[in-house]
Amino acid sequence: MTTEDAREMIIGDGPVLLTYGEGIANIQLNRPESANGFNIDLMKALQEAIMTVHGDKRVRAVILSGNGKIFCAGGDVKEFLSKGEELPNFLRMATAYLQICVSGLVNLEAPVIAKVQGFATGGAGLGLIGIADLVICGDSAKFMAGGTRVGMAPDAGATATLTKMVGFRRAMDLVLTNRFVEAQEAERIGLVTRTVPDEDLDAEVWKMARMIAAGAxxxxxxxxxxxxxxxxxxxxxxxxxxxxxxxxxxxxxxxxxxxxxxxxxxxxxxxxx
CATH class of the missing domain: 1.10.12 (Lyase 2-enoyl-coa Hydratase; Chain  A, domain 2)
Structure with a gap:
């Protein structure tokens, strides 16, 4: 039986899955067909999962992960385009939900470990990296800001967290050029905590989570x-x-x-x- 098989499913069959076991909660984005892109339904489900974890005294560590080959590719661009002239009003509501989610993760008492495979891009993808307490990524992972590439700006707190993690000059480079950052560079500049071989990612994240869960x-x-x-x-x-x-x-x-x-x-x- 794998670690995942032994876990208790708390929230399932929606855009966010929540499982628990060994003092560890795994909050998993669950829209793999859309590269775990953020839409309103996902953000509402993520908020529900965060509040569930917040009220569970058993939880000593949290893993934030994405189902499938990609951690999170940011906002759901197709949904954005479908709003037409109503997009500004829609994004006012969407960013409000997003702010609640990232603030909720920061304010969880249990440390949050982001497990990153594939891409972490856009406001939501890179923003989640910024608010995680620890970030472990596979060696093929790639990171990109992406906001100005679509005529918008960084969100999910990235304008505050990026400068603290990588410094002002590097942060400006990332958000203005929207270049891809490879895993090894991400570790070197402080964007992630640790880079491991892709095949070891799951084991290393769980090892870290168990160590945190055993702490005071x-x-x-x-x-x-x-x-x-x-x-x-x-x-x-x-x-x-x-x-x-x-x-x-x-x-x-x-x-x-x-x-x-x-x-x-x-x-x-x-x-x-």
Whole structure:
């Protein structure tokens, strides 16, 4: 039986699948016939999956993946074109849903690991890379911004996250030239965390997810929150928040377990208490 076979299906048969097992939730975009392109139905389903994960205390790590050969090719261009003169009104609604989704993923307490195969392009595809806490991609993966190529602009928070990840000059290069970035360059410039052989991608993502799921959940949630909040703050402004979190966490059972494990030279067993 494979890992996937052993997982509990929570949401299925729609544009987003949600499975759970081993303390890990897998949120999978499920429009492979459309390169997992974002439309309203997918975004509504993604929001539902995120809220389900948010309310599930069993979840200690989240994998964000795409069904099929492509992670996500951005927005559903065919649907955009079908709106004709109503496209501006449609996109106002669509971007509102998209903002709710990416904000929800950032605000999940469990770290989010993006598993990227094939292409991650357009506002949605590259935007999801930007808001994931960790990104592991196959060595044939390719990345592209794509917004200005169709006369639009980056969205899904990419204008904020890209500059923090790769620097202002590289970010401007990516969003203005819309060139494809190969996996090895993506790792070198900080767009992704790690590149692995395509055939090892699934195993490496699950290995990372299991390692995260075995960690102290409250400490990891606090660390994630501090890191994201710190993106928009100066050094001095971050210090009080760090002090408060460290002090609060030091009174948890997980903290005491971690300290004791160091003394006893063993692996800690965290419970989230």
């Amino acid at each position: 959940p409250r400490a990891q949630a606090a660390t994630k929150r501090l890191m994201w909040n710190g993106m928009g703050r100066g050094f001095e402004a971050s210090l009080p928040d760090e002090a408060r979190e460290v002090s609060a966490l030091s009174g948890t059972k997980d903290s005491l377990e971690g300290l004791q494990a160091v003394i006893e030279r063993r692996a800690p067993v965290f419970t989230g208490e």
